[in-house]
Amino acid sequence: MSDGNTAQDSIKNEDLVEYGIEDTPEFSKALPLGVQHLLAMFLSTVALPLVIASAIGLGNSDTTYIVQMALLVAGVATLVQVYQIGPIGARLPIVMGTSAIFVSPLISVGTEFGLAAIFGAVIIAAPIEVLIGYVFDDIERLFPPLVTGIVVMLVGLTLIPIALQYSAGTPGTDTFGSLRNLGLAALVFAVALGVNQLFDGFMRSAAVLVAVIIGYLAAIPLGLLDLSAVGSAAWFSFPRPLAYGLSFEPSAILIIGFAYIITSMETISDISGTTESVGRQPRTEETQGGLVADGVMSAVAGIFNAFPNTSFSQNVGLISFTGVASRSVVGIAGVFLIVFGLVPKVAAVVSAMPNPVLGGAGVVLFGMIISIGLRMIAQGATLTQRNLTIIAVSLVIGVGVEWRSDALAQLPSEAQVLATSGLIMGGVTALVLNAVLPENGDSGTPSVMGDPIAEDDD
Template sequence: MAMAGLGTEAQLKDPDYFPPLAKAAPLGVQHVLSMFVSNVTPAIIVAGAAGFGFGTPGVGELVYMIQMSMLFAGVATLLQTIGIGPVGARLPIVQGTSFAFLPVMIPLVAGKGVEAMAVVTGGVLAGGLFHAVLGLFIGRLRFALPPLVTGLVVLMIGLALVKVGIQYAAGGVPAIGTEEYGSAQNWFVALVVILVTLGLKFFTHGIWSLGAVLAGLVAGYVVAFAFGMVSFANVGRAGWFMIPEPFHFGVDFTVSAVLGFCLMGVISAIETVGDVSGICKGGAGREAETREITGATFADGFGSAIAGVFGALPNTSFSQNVGLIAITGVMSRHVVTLGALFLILCGLVPKVGAVISTVPIEVLGGGVIVMFGMVCASGVSMLADVDWDRRAMVIFGVSLSVGLGLQLEPGALQHLPETPRILLTSGLLPAAGLAIVLNLLLPSPLTEDQTEEISGGLAGRAHD
């Protein structure tokens, strides 16, 4: 048993079991801390891409986005743990702001300021509703998404974001071209975060290992404070309570945003299916039920749509939660409900968001270098389950080449209209689309004899 005194083994595997409050509350907060940094990071990245946030007059809008990230991650988590009718898996699923949508959001807002957030709001709202509809037939989509496709998608998400981590560690996008960009001080602060994170992750156990990224950020923050890189001016001006504002940034429905968010909703839905399966297997030793997968997908979509109404970004289930449940052995959904209430409380207090906004961009850069690297590694891990015959290599190679190539050289599509250009230069969508289509259309692998006849033994030896 992972933690003594919580209950019998049968109780720990029961999602409806409520452990003693004195033990359930710390476990709930632990769930929140394991995803806290990842939850607020997308808002910071989108704001930075748009040109407001750290060190700009628009820092107040960034604080609002951080608050909404926490608030609606908590609301979406409650949809999962408590549920409303068919909505919600009623399992210990933690929801949070999704990294997967960043390759779509960044081109939509790049350099366009706060005004561009209206387009994002429209995309989140439409995409969330579409995502919810997927719950009606999510089980039928799984055949088209084997590990070859899902692994490539996760890898592409990581590859699309690694540049952001390096830019942040060097001083942030606004600093590009200045003398301060890439300075030794900036890199030293980022390296402190990376080294402390890795040290705690691999040389400690328990809460220290689980909270390694958060502890690394705290260490980097302390060093940055010593260098005079931290300002608390915005904390004093922030209020103690905030009511979320519907359509805070306005709303604008564009074809590129709606299509992009709907297409990424399919990927996010499949990710949620994997997380639900992992939680049931790791926490209860059983397969996920159809109603749990369907309910989780409904909650994913409706949670994102509700978040979009208030200017927040799309939500998805957080994979960190899967590993944490396997470690603690506690399957209680009520534990995660307590964590969700803590998130909602933080989201209603602007002081919390203001404090988070004081974190220097270089500190965050060290953290996201680790996080985005782990996203890439997760994709590679999924690809390890693939039988790498000639067919799989062609599907992977062509999809990766086209997707990553268009992302690295967006000017190659400069003559296309805006909507297809934004979707295709995201990198992720063309790679995922090609992989799905090729996987469905290309014939099954050749037999060994057929391969030998065609390639003279080269393919066979390469495969071996």
């Protein structure tokens, strides 16, 4: 019976495919389709480096350069996934960009140790994801949707204070928390929410990007947009490897290594979603190649002063929606990213984005990350008493140590970096509790307050 359903689903998917993975649309069609992929991922690719750079106190020129490198590496990584270099790459239409999973850990590392430690940890820990690609079948049971969903939720939850801070402006200035700043952030938030709810298709998926563009323009008459750095930025420049040096801090490497484990789960899901759009499961070499590319290109990112890369789920959704799974279309998006990454003026325009605009977008973006984690749990785990306990304890510990890190101020400095990371503490708590708490006899156990939330299938 299940085989019949699978075959029927495959036929339905094939009927919805306009261009398959190996199909090449004529250029007049491929170009706008590639730009569509670029628009779907552009905001996240530039917003996350902006958040990290601002949080660790980088100046305008450094921020512009890191955004430039984020675009460049994302473009190269996308082309590697699309066209493959040896065993590196899935040969699938996968768009790459800065991973949200790493934002909170990188801020913790950068605040404590600086940029050199960030890039050192990014490079040294990257092989973890390569290794996962080859042993995933043996360790998959350790990372069920319950655990990975909790960690993804923690990513969004630990970033909430940053979104609210940006919405108020720049801390320490006279205008911090002014009605002008909060009003601009509210405008971005309202537009994003309105477009998402009132439109369908691509407009809905690009709602935050539309809101940011409107907020960016609205900042001009409010006197909040400073484009002075754009005029002095060059039209073209080559990257400078290891421009900020490297340092290797054990606690920083542990934090980033754990983030690589979690982002590999996200990549596996994205690869499955991509092939499912054309009615099949991913082949082993595609999953392995995709994970190897994630790890290798994240190490390359560290060398070229960018943050770790991963597959972008919104572009997987775009493929399913449009029925265009062509690798060559995604390759066009990768070329655009490389071009933008070689033009500092583009990065300077992006880096000039006022904090309230980024804050208003951050409220939506980080909230969406929380909802994605919640959906992962809802779709992959039964909400029994055991699982609800794991969720509750993990989230409380993760959010607690992140938001009140001063409670652990008496710990040694190395231990503080680990102990105050919500992703590490909450994620490890979820991992350990899921491994040690028994599942037998949990079926049908009432949830908190005595109401049965769900029952196990058996």
